[in-house]
Amino acid sequence: MNDLFSVAPLVVVECLALAALLGAVLASFVGCAVARSLAGQSFLTGRSRCDSCGHVLGPFELVPVFSWLRQKGRCRWCGANIPARCPVTEGLTAAAFGAFVWRYGVSLQTMEYLIFTLILLAVALVDWDTGFISDGLLLAGILDFVLLTLLRGEGAAALGRGLLAGAALAVPLLLIVLVMDRVLGRESMGGGDIKLFFTVGLFGSLRTDLLVLLLACLIGIGLAFVPQKTAHEGEPSGAIPFGPAISAAAVLSLLWGEPFVAAYLNLFV
Template sequence: MSPLVWMDPALAGLVGLLFGSFLNVVIYRLPKMLEAGWQQECAQYLAEQTGQATPASTKPAPAFNLMTPRSRCQACGHTLHWYENVPVVSYLVLRGRCSACQTRISPRYPLVELITAGLFAFCVHRWGLTPQAALWCGFSATLLALALIDWDTTLLPDNLTLPLLWAGLIGALQGWTGVGLEASLWGAVGGYLSLWSIYWAFKLLTGKEGMGYGDFKLYAALGAWFGWQALVPIILMSSVIGALVGIAMKVFSQLRPGGYIPFGPFLAGAGFSALIWGAGPLQAGLLGLFGL
């Protein structure tokens, strides 16, 4: 096979490394931005209800968004220079430690960069330099960010789930996802309503909430991307992944207080499985696994 065949995927992988570095920022900052916004809204609402003016801050809060401030060490506040922010390379050169305080840097940062690079390379290898590949790269990056945000915070932000849902519907309309618009639309409807129904049945029976509304939206988004036919294999695969991870966490005593594990990362894992192997082969493999 000619080396030129791998040139486009390799370039896509390099772009994926850079995008993965940005994803690390999104994963860390987006939940904090949302929490700050919610706190401000609550303060304004409380002031309106009590008839009191919102206390004026003598010093405006520093800007905090996806671009500002520059990346820094979370332990000592050291602002990273550009050469300390090169994807993967900087982590290896620094030996996984902050150059100022020598605090260990989580290996998840380079792993996110490498995984994003691999996903981008896979999409371009499969679809070439086409709109389809760009769309699936966006799908992969968004799904990865959602999985890690949910794992860290148990949040699945509408800022990501809803654009992912609409992108799947638009991709189906343009013929870029390999799923017809009708199958995509019913996949979104079926994905949302199925988990919504399970949520309310569980709550009525136990008085507890078994999942969040973000799970409904994420499942709806996956239905939009892969069609209604993929809903069963996706939920089966997410259950298998969740069971394996839950057992492993219990064995190594890593379960969180109350034994709660967010479901979003497992839905995302099933989404990646459908992306790589296809919903049809995934379903056949799962049915064979369960002897059906």
């Protein structure tokens, strides 16, 4: 399947554990960076603190997932709630990192997907908190696609395939949304969501485009039941948070989209 499986099983387990640990630590960093930049603070300087009492977190309070479980979701000093989304996003990113290494081995392809997973995590967190999808983060995703594709030596043909898959996902959606906006007399889907679909499409293929769209809708409907802090300005309350849904759909599709679509199409031949 990939070069990872030509080495001893113990090395495989170590690689996967290391990937999962890296995923959890980086997810924790991304969560912190998003929270600080939304609060207008620098995320590159200063130690991690409790948002509530300002206590500087010790090494054991920084261990992803486990510190949250050990402290039962509360600050050890002031008892303030630490949102469950911290361990949830750290755990999911750890699982995604392990799964990418399992599926694509230790390769440039894996690196491209791991970087994109972190960018998608930031997109999802910012969208969840503010209702906006950051153009800067989407640009970082596009750069990741272009640079890593070139670094893999795949050249213009692969870039063209990505561009085609991204456009095939985003352009029809844009047309549908424009018609829906006219009919409903309000915004049916944000422009940011369509740009995010385009960026996600770059990493996939024409074969996986439809799968990403379907998965994003299903996950979005599921997420609509998760209580959000506040309804975002300009959005009807109970609006589907599409950014996190598209991000999760993209990661699932990058992992298993191609084999899933191939198995599905095999049913008809």
